[in-house]
Amino acid sequence: MEIIAFIALITLDTAASWLRMFTALFFSILISIGVGITAAVSKRAEKIILPVIDIFQTLPILAFFPFVIYIFVFLLPGYIGINAAVIFLIITSMAWNIIFGVYEAIKVLPAEFLELADLYGLGFWSRLRKIFVPAAMPRVVEQSVLSWSIGLFYLVTSEIFSIGNSNYAVKYGIGVALAQLAFSGNYLHYFIGILVFIGFVIATRFLFFRPLEKHFTRYNTVSEEPKRHFVIHFGIAKAFNYLARLRHSPPTRLASRVSKRNAAARAVIKKKTIKEERIQFVGAKRAGIGIAVIILAFLAAFVISKYPNIAVYEYEALISLAASFARVWIAFAVILAVAFPVCVYLVFISRHRNSYLLLFQIIASIPATILLPIIVIALRGYTFHSELTAFVIFFLSGIWYIIFSVIASSASMQNEVFEVKKLFGLKGRRAWKYLYSKAMLPGLVTGAVTAIAAEWNASIVAEYFTTTGISGTNVVSSVSVGIGKLLDTSLGSGNMLLMIIALVNLTIMIIIVNTFLWKRLYRKVSNVYK
Structure with a gap:
């Protein structure tokens, strides 16, 4: 009862x-x-x-x-x-x-x-x-x-x-x-x-x-025009059906013919314009960055001279950010090592992909935060148990993004990718080197961006978790230093200045990684099939 x-x-x-x-x-x-x-x-x-x-x-x-x-x-x-x-x-x-x-x-x-x-x-x-x-x-x-x-x-x-x-x-x-x-x-x-x-x-x-x-x-396809075979969603099909009756009217057919005749001319003009604009944009961008760096340097010097504690807080934030950065990327390396073979199996080998995908979606819906007390108890007897707990939370936070992103991107893979495997009988190391790694790159990069973002989000739980608001204030799991812990403790103590400094440093780091890593990777893998 x-x-x-x-x-x-x-x-x-x-x-x-x-x-x-x-x-x-x-x-x-x-x-x-x-x-x-x-x-x-x-x-x-x-x-x-x-x-x-x-x-x-x-x-x-x-x-x-x-x-x-x-x-x-x-x-x-x-x-x-x-x-x-x-x-x-x-x-x-x-x-x-x-x-x-x-x-x-x-x-x-x-x-x-x-x-x-x-x-x-x-x-x-x-x-x-x-x-x-x-x-x-x-x-x-x-x-x-x-x-x-x-x-x-x-x-x-x-x-x-x-x-x-x-x-x-x-x-x-x-x-x-x-x-x-x-x-x-x-x-x-x-x-x-x-x-x-x-x-x-x-x-x-x-x-x-x-x-x-x-x-x-x-509806998986739109049958009016073969060239639209890539339109696989019902939503696009529905929108197309709404406009389909319009395209058969005389004004629409005339507009279509005019559009086709002028396509080549528009392409040449557009290419030339884009090249000129790109040169101007790059020059303006570099000048803007230089001016912004100078202004920020003067502002930083002024603020530090007025508020000496800021320098101490900044040092604490940088050390914490460096420690969390190492944890996040170590966990991400392990995620890639595990997720990549799983994705290869699901995309290229398994005949029961949908069944596995449904199972993974159910498992992924069980949040690691719900399991955190059991994870802490299970790892409590090990050396560096707090670091192990943080690693497990980071791992569970990021792995599903890689798997789901690669599987989703496999729907847009050209049929030739799968035909090459059969035609040339690619197996073993050759298949991994010349087919699997290249075919899954777009999905891997997209998944990597969201996986890393999820790990940073999880840092507030992975690096520091207490019973505050539930049953007193007992620290359940805590690493020695980390940006997630710093954000938690500064917010808990009401030190809003330290929290803001930590957030600003985290934001700057995110912008730098997105600019110099992810955007460049996106450009490299965008034409992977060409």
Whole structure:
């Protein structure tokens, strides 16, 4: 009888968390459609939105804690403010991934869609309703599955947050309930809670996301023109069907012929213009960077002279950042060593890829933060157990991004990639060197960007985890030094200056890595099949 009562109570807690998750997902999709479409159709907006989102998705969730507390908790009364804060924190972990999905979906729309829309004078709302939203929805659903998993990862951190001596926690929530059970030593109820949590994950997958995926991917091709074989999503097919009747009218056929005749001329003019603009842009960019460096140097010298503590804080932040940088990239190297063979097997060898993919999606939906108490207990007897705990959290945070990204990108691989393997009988080392490694590079690079971002986000849990807000203040796991620990401790002590300095250093590091590593890798692998 006691077990039945507990199952009913833990089901209520899980349902409360799921209600917050669905609310956060709804608002994340609304925000993503607006921001993603704006970035895709406007060059000016694209230059601003993409770098900002790229930084935001890498910042740890507690970077938003002060904003959440001062805006939601202080302005909205009691429990309403706490729940609004939790939902907002979950949105900050969900939205970025969906925004990039919407952006990519609109970017791959055939140019004829927009040309026909211009020709027939379709207004903004007509384009949004009939073209952009239908074309984006398949990617929205696809990215929502991953964003849901990300939101679950930060469920514990979102449902329990603190700043200084003030602690905030929701009354009902699976994150709070499981953390309380684990830290109180009630492991039987803890494992029952995890089973209930997994049940909700599976039910959500089959009863919510699976029907949506089937609805938006019913049509794999568009048969009107063979050259559009790459348009595989139902959303693009739906948008094309809306405009298909327009393209058969005389004005449309005339516009199409004119477009084809002028294509070569436009290409030559465009190539020459782009080359000239690139030369001017590079020169202006270098000059701008030089001026910015000089200004920043003077500002830094002035601030340090006025506030001596800043130099000490900066040194502490740099040491912490270097330690976390090493942990993140060591974990990433192990992730690659494990994920690459798994991806090769799933893409090129296995005949049951969809079954494995479904299993991986269910496993990936179980957040490492829920398992953290058990991970800590299992590793407590080992030397450097805190470092091992951090490594396991980093590993679980990043590996799924690599696997899912490579599998998703395999859908766009040209058929010749698979035919080469059969035609030349590539096996063993030759297949790995000349086929597998090159064919999966685009997916690996995309997955690597999101995996590294996920690891940085996980640093606040991996490097420092306490029972604050649950059952007193006991440190469960703590590394000696790290940027995640520094952010946690500075926020907990109310040292906002140190927290801001740590965040600024983390942001600068992210920009440098994105500029000098990921963007260059993207350029190199973009034409991997040519």
